[in-house]
Amino acid sequence: MGGAQPAALDVLLGNYPHTRPLKDGTVPVDGVDCRYLESAPLPPAFARMVRELAYDICEMPMATYLQARDAGVPVTLLPVVLVGGTHHRSLTRLPDSPETGPGDLAGRRVGVRAYGQTTGLWVRGWLQEEYGVRSSDVTWVTTEDVHVAQYVNPPYVERSDAGRVVDLLRSHDVSAAVLGPKAIGGQGAGLVPLVADAENAGLAWAQRHGTIPANHLLVVRDDVLRTRPDAVLAFYRSLRKAIADTAGERDDSPAGRAVAAGWGTSLTACVEIAGRYALEQSLIAEPVDVAEAERKTAFLDS
Template sequence: MRIVLGDYPHTRAVKELPGHEFIEFKPLPPAFARMVRTLEFDVCEIALATYLQARDYGVPVTLLPVVMIGGTHHRSLTRLPDAPALAPGDLPGRRVGVRSYSQTTGLWVRGLLREEYGVNAADVTWVTTEEPHVAQYTEPPYVERSAAEKVGDLLKAGDVAAAVLGPRAAGGQGAGLVPLIEDAEAAGRAWVERHGTIPVNHVVVVRNAVLDEEPKAVDALYAALKEATAGAEPPVAAGWSEPLAKALEIGGRYAAEQELVRTPVDVAEIERGAARWSD
């Protein structure tokens, strides 16, 4: 199989499996678009929002119940350190930068903004630097595309009041930025306690045709991922679980509220598709 997985401690041993072609992407997100647009790979790690949108538009892939990365995102909503103080509740009517409106970090940030601060997605103009991975998706009218290359550039140019930057950008273009949410770590822990799950960012999908034609190969890959993720820090894990179901339910609800998907996300249907890998 042709397989795309990110570079993590829990994937290094998996990539030593014989008989497969493991394709490396740095950065990883361009692989997501190629997977959902052309089915270029047999198995591919993709962002949760990309999976939900691909499913919504009938892209023939099945979720492997494997969480590759995740975490809370209260610290992902940022501003320049020398900018005027800005609270999350002040965002209606303002412009906020985000790599793509369908970026999963943005999905989780907009969800917490609505839940905790009463700020709806449509209350803000979302300024993006990249298009969605799923080509069929049309962004809502409160989304704009910028010619800037990076979200951090939007902040520095004064084009946005705040920016959504994922954890991997924190040490790069996000270095030195200040979270809008005070005591973001404590707020993230409170979110997890309230919801009984941790936000999921990346999952794994398999082409339906490959699953039909080579089920044993897919099962063997899943088994290797399950062994490799055993003992990893949550939410990284393999296997259907209540926390995964809750993360899919909440993420799916957020996606519908934010006009990322057209129809409600049926978690029970996703679980039925992944039943062969249930413990």
């Protein structure tokens, strides 16, 4: 008779240097048959996870996790940052448009892919914190829906059929636009930040808060965490090893330093700040209990 079959996990991860060792088998997951599923682009997979619980373990944007948690979606945060970085350069304008500072945006229209996009969460956070412009002071013009189906946008959010966020700028429908890290070098090529010294402003934010904004984290379905904790632990340990093994492939920039595994003061502060920003921006209705999230997954680092 054959031996017991290994536990199986359906896992959705983006393709990064720190996930490659798992996907190519360089870092195996002992006793677990991990099926690494793909989604190109990634965002539709995030919606499938929070709407259909389509995967056992799934990469997930910070804002999507916070909204899913608020809506009662049965997923638990795992202490892994897959993508992060500062976002002061993410608020952009056309190079030939009138010079506009972040503090000038009250009463204006700003484009963003979705109101629940994580980059927008971080941008609106520092916009209020550093310039006194609240999210409700701006009309946010979106090109996509949020991932969490239960969420209803606040009244100061409009939907456009422009197609891409940069098209909102080029049609002069908005004064500025929020673009994520990939879009900055893609559709946003040639745009200029509203913050004059965006890189140093982002570094100052990180130093002040003792953390780096996380864009993409990791979640596990609650039923999987409850019934297959050993499989989750084995996967987490392997991903943590892959992150450590590829440290030399990341530079000392905020994006490079953001990638990490394990609860600590930085991740705790990051989730707490994101939760506060999300509450201020009406992305969620209830405060975030980070201690609860830490308790549920404390066994991973024990």
